[in-house]
Amino acid sequence: MHRNKGRLRAYLDKEMPAEEARKTEDHLSACAACREHLETLRRRSETTASALASLAEPKQGAQTSPYAAFARFQDRVQDSKSERSAQSMWNQLTSGRWRAAWAGLTALVVLSLFVFYPPLRTAAADFLGIFRVRKFAAVPINISALENPTFANVLETAFSDQVKVLREPGPSLTVNSAQEATALLGFEARLPSRLPDGFATPPALNVEDGMAFQVTVNVEYVKSIRDALGKADVPIPANLNGARVDVDVPKILTAFYASNQGPFTLAQAKSPEIQVPPNVDLTQLGEFGLRLAGMPADQAAQMAAAIDWANTLIVPIPMGYATYEEVSVAGSQGLVVGEASGTGGHWLLAFEKDGIVYGLEGPLSAEELIAIAESMF
Amino acid sequence: MSEKPEEVRSVALTDALLLERWREGRNEAFEEIFVRHYATVYRTLLRLLGTAGDAEDAAQEVFLRLYRRPLPPGREHNLPAWLIRVATHLGYNVIREQARRQRRQDTWEKERSAGVPNPESEALRAETQAGVRQILAQLPRKQAQILFLRHQGYSYEELARIMGVKLSSVGTLLARAERAFAARYAEHTPRASEARGM
Numbered sequence: 288m289h290r291n292k293g294r295l296r297a298y299l300d301k302e303m304p305a306e307e308a309r310k311t312e313d314h315l316s317a318c319a320a321c322r323e324h325l326e327t328l329r330r331r332s333e334t335t336a337s338a339l340a341s342l343a344e345p346k347q348g349a350q351t352s353p354y355a356a357f358a359r360f361q362d363r364v365q366d367s368k369s370e371r372s373a374q375s376m377w378n379q380l381t382s383g384r385w386r387a388a389w390a391g392l393t394a395l396v397v398l399s400l401f402v403f404y405p406p407l408r409t410a411a412a413d414f415l416g417i418f419r420v421r422k423f424a425a426v427p428i429n430i431s432a433l434e435n436p437t438f439a440n441v442l443e444t445a446f447s448d449q450v451k452v453l454r455e456p457g458p459s460l461t462v463n464s465a466q467e468a469t470a471l472l473g474f475e476a477r478l479p480s481r482l483p484d485g486f487a488t489p490p491a492l493n494v495e496d497g498m499a500f501q502v503t504v505n506v507e508y509v510k511s512i513r514d515a516l517g518k519a520d521v522p523i524p525a526n527l528n529g530a531r532v533d534v535d536v537p538k539i540l541t542a543f544y545a546s547n548q549g550p551f552t553l554a555q556a557k558s559p560e561i562q563v564p565p566n567v568d569l570t571q572l573g574e575f576g577l578r579l580a581g582m583p584a585d586q587a588a589q590m591a592a593a594i595d596w597a598n599t600l601i602v603p604i605p606m607g608y609a610t611y612e613e614v615s616v617a618g619s620q621g622l623v624v625g626e627a628s629g630t631g632g633h634w635l636l637a638f639e640k641d642g643i644v645y646g647l648e649g650p651l652s653a654e655e656l657i658a659i660a661e662s663m664f
Numbered sequence: 665m666s667e668k669p670e671e672v673r674s675v676a677l678t679d680a681l682l683l684e685r686w687r688e689g690r691n692e693a694f695e696e697i698f699v700r701h702y703a704t705v706y707r708t709l710l711r712l713l714g715t716a717g718d719a720e721d722a723a724q725e726v727f728l729r730l731y732r733r734p735l736p737p738g739r740e741h742n743l744p745a746w747l748i749r750v751a752t753h754l755g756y757n758v759i760r761e762q763a764r765r766q767r768r769q770d771t772w773e774k775e776r777s778a779g780v781p782n783p784e785s786e787a788l789r790a791e792t793q794a795g796v797r798q799i800l801a802q803l804p805r806k807q808a809q810i811l812f813l814r815h816q817g818y819s820y821e822e823l824a825r826i827m828g829v830k831l832s833s834v835g836t837l838l839a840r841a842e843r844a845f846a847a848r849y850a851e852h853t854p855r856a857s858e859a860r861g862m
Contacts, residue, residue: 293836302820302835328839331846338799338849339815341792342711351720353702357695360724364731 290314295325299332453533454499462492468540474557474643476540481662483655486551490542497537497556504530513579521578524571526564533562544649551649553659558644569596576601600644602637616657617664623653636660679743687734698727701744705751712755712812714793722758726751745825752809752826756801759808763801766794799848807841814838 290298290311297303298311315322462468468476471494482488506528513521539556563569574591578584594601602611602622611624614636621638635648636656645663647656677685677696685693705726710719729750735741800808806827813823823838824831 291836292839293833295835296839296842297820297835300820300835328842331839331842334846334849335811335842336815338792338796338845339811341789341796342714342812342815344707344711345714345716351703351706351716353699356702356706356720356723357698359720360698360727363724363728 289318290321290324292324292328295321296328296332299325299329451501451503452498453501454497454535456496456498459493459495462494462540464492468492468494472538472540472556477555477663478542479553479659479662482544482551482659483651485546485548486544487546488544490544490553493541493543495539495541497535497539499533499535502532502534504528504532516579518579521575521584524568524575526566526568527572530564530567532564533560535560546650548650551651551659552647554646554648556644557642558639570594572596573601600637612653614653614657616660621657621660623656625653640664680741683735683741683743694731697730697743701747702727704744705747708748708751708816709755711816712752712797713758714797718758722751722754725754742825745822748813749809749826749828752812753805755812756805756808759797760801763798766798795852796849799845799852802848803841803844806837807844810834810837811841811845 294303294307294311298308301308303311315325460471462471465476465478478490504527506523509523509527513519513523536559537557539554542553544551544553570591573594573596574587577587577590582590602624611622614621614623616636616638617640619638619640621636623634623636625634634651634653634656635646636653637644637646638660639645645660647660649656651659677693679697679700682693682697682700686697702723706719706723709722709726710716713719713722726747730747735743735746800812803811810823810827813826818826820834821831823829823834827834827837829837
């Protein structure tokens with residue numbers, strides 16, 4: 288019986304038990320076809336070996352100290368930790384208890400860039416009159432600046448001092464159907480009629496209670512935040528000191544569909560409302576926020592002028608960690624955001640339709656999220 | 665701090681025990697693993713990649729992977745095999761990336777001037793090496809890995825362990841990889857192949 292090429296190749300390398308080698312030899316002496324085959328294998332093997340022999344160790348760099356290498360390794364671990372903390376901040380913004388907030392676009396994410404960290408119980412003046420989400424704008428931000436621990440501390444103090452809760456949220460309620468949710472929310476709850484395979488239905492439905500709070504701006508804090516970010520040269524907008532900003536976050540319905548790849552979550556809520564004193568210039572304030580987030584002056588001015596601050600939700604996109612695209616969904620303009628480095632399987636979609644803000648997030652492509660969203664209407 | 669003299673580390677803990685301690689959060693166990701295996705990983709990558717800088721970068725990345733995600737408990741791990749697998753995996757990514765850049769540069773240089781052959785032997789050797797790496801980069805990952813590792817002198821049994829394949833399929837994998845390599849090599853250096861009677 289002929290020998291297959293794998294066995295012949297092993298025979299060439301004398302990588303077979305003695306008994307098998309002997310039998311192979313017997314066969315080869317009697318079989319011209321296998322001898323020829325063996326010869327081909329040998330030639331290829333020699334060609335390959337002589338080519339690969341050129342990959343010899345270069346003279347330079349052959350010596351290395353593992354201890355010195357370990358010292359460099361430790362530096363590298365330190366670096367990668369700060370990289371990862373930026374990543375985990377991003378994860379925090381898009382997952383867990385903030386997911387609903389993010390997806391439903393509660394006020395804290397909504398608000399100006401300089402207050403979006405540490406996440407979300409914070410808010411500040413940014414919008415004239417009553418802000419309602421109508422549109423989305425993605426703003427790339429340089430997240431490394433926000434990792435600065437001084438900045439985090441200053442922000443923490445600034446906001447614990449200045450936020451007054453006007454209406455405490457009640458407990459979140461589990462509901463059994465969209466109808467039940469509709470009664471609590473005051474608008475028609477919508478669920479997708481189509482989902483990709485693998486997601487468990489019916490979903491777990493929860494209504495998170497809303498809340499309201501007021502932030503009084505103390506310009507000294509704003510300055511210290513600015514300075515902690517290393518942007519002392521950016522001018523503070525006029526009329527900011529003492530400005531009172533009211534934020535009203537409505538109830539949010541979340542629908543949670545489990546799958547092996549991880550859950551898909553759908554959130555929906557009325558737009559949060561934010562009131563800012565009329566004498567605060569929103570464009571100026573927006574520009575200030577954009578500059579604190581690391582945007583060059585001319586670019587910030589241009590972007591601030593282009594944004595309709597009273598109706599546009601600013602979605603901070605950490606540079607290098609996330610990627611985004613404007614899309615059209617169910618006749619509205621929306622935004623999809625995904626992790627830049629990921630395997631591409633995790634996206635978030637946000638859009639507004641008829642006064643309701645929708646957020647979808649899960650281990651799905653942007654196209655799949657859009658298809659799900661469109662099946663809700 | 666000075667380097668530890670060899671004799672102080674007289675009790676050689678097994679890799680398994682070190683991994684166990686590292687999982688328990690004992691950093692010195694990781695250092696021990698690193699120091700024990702670094703040279704092997706580094707030199708493998710040095711041969712594959714050709715420059716100390718690239719080799720060190722990739723070697724550090726190998727250990728970073730282990731550091732971030734320690735091998736799970738409850739299974740018998742062959743740490744050297746794991747390290748070499750990850751090293752050649754990452755090394756392959758590097759040569760692929762280099763080959764991509766090289767192709768761009770080649771196009772650019774062709775546009776600039778007709779290539780003048782460089783007769784110096786050092787340059788010729790560097791060119792051969794680059795050519796071999798480019799061919800490896802064109803092969804599927806497993807084929808490139810097995811060719812490179814076999815040439816490093818690993819036995820079939822070691823190759824099976826590193827690549828996570830059955831011992832009985834090493835010969836087949838190798839034969840297939842050599843066939844693919846030799847075909848591309850012949851295209852790459854037609855005259856050299858003719859001289860060898862291919």
